[in-house]
């Protein structure tokens with residue numbers, strides 16, 4: 309069993325768990341993920357490693373409540389345990405001195421991009437971060453991201469905080485400026501990653517995205533996480549999750565992500581009716 313050492317509610321439906329997992333913490337690298345299972349009847353879900361502490365033997369994950377498993381997870385607290393915690397999985401993000409790197413994070417992905425931005429800066433890159441959320445209430449870790457960036461631009465879709473608009477707008481301005489952008493890392497909802505890649509494509513700036521298809525085993529055996537990149541089938545869990553955003557078949561990814569929408573909806577309704585969860 310893996311003990312939850314700390315739970316923090318970052319915004320109403322996004323939570324942070326620090327979990328005791330010394331073996332995983334020893335090997336974690338930026339961009340990798342874990343697969344967790346709450347109990348022996350639970351489904352396996354992947355979550356990105358937001359931080360780790362080898363000395364303490366802990367891994368931090370940040371997750372958004374979207375369906376049954378993430379709602380169940382959110383009902384746990386400090387001192388509770390989860391049954392399985394497998395990782396680190398996936399290839400780490402490629403870190404190198406590129407020059408100027410723009411890190412674009414949408415929603416809860418600020419937690420995912422933090423270790424990447426930190427590692428890029430430690431490698432000597434100038435890091436410009438763009439952090440976007442639908443509204444002010446869904447924004448968190450602005451100061452944390454600022455602390456690992458040379459510059460940060462914050463956007464909200466509805467203008468309730470900072471700059472009104474989508475992350476692609478300041479991204480395009482940076483690409484048009486004299487800044488000289490050498491690489492873009494975009495992580496967030498798939499639609500956001502697709503449009504970041506579409507924005508950078510005309511400028512020829514390599515853009516890395518972290519794909520999030522449905523996964524089961526997370527170790528390359530089931531084929532569930534297959535995506536098409538440059539016309540070649542790849543398994544996100546072992547060949548990714550990072551890929552060149554200009555080469556991803558986004559329509560295939562969107563279609564595969566929607567495969568079980570009806571079952572997921574029914575599952576959440578059933579769970580909420582059984583446990584009385586009003587959300």
Ligand SMILES: Cc1cc2nc3c(=O)[nH]c(=O)nc-3n(C[C@H](O)[C@H](O)[C@H](O)COP(=O)(O)OP(=O)(O)OC[C@H]3O[C@@H](n4cnc5c(N)ncnc54)[C@H](O)[C@@H]3O)c2cc1C
Pocket residue numbers: 341352353354355356357369370371372373374375376377378379416420519520521522523524549565566568569572573576
């Ligand atoms: C490599 C990777 C890293 C991820 N990191 C994070 C993270 O750090 N924080 C976070 O909040 N979410 C992350 N996700 C997404 C997270 O795994 C899903 O939100 C979660 O599995 C939803 O499960 P559910 O039962 O709550 O929702 P469901 O109602 O079952 O599903 C809601 C939606 O989540 C997706 N999903 C469902 N089951 C899975 C699954 N087994 N694997 C992947 N996606 C699934 C589907 O698109 C689905 O439509 C990551 C996904 C991947 C592939």
Ligand code: FES
Pocket residue numbers: 522523524525526527528529530531532533534543544545546
């Ligand atoms: S999750 Fe099974 S092959 Fe990737």
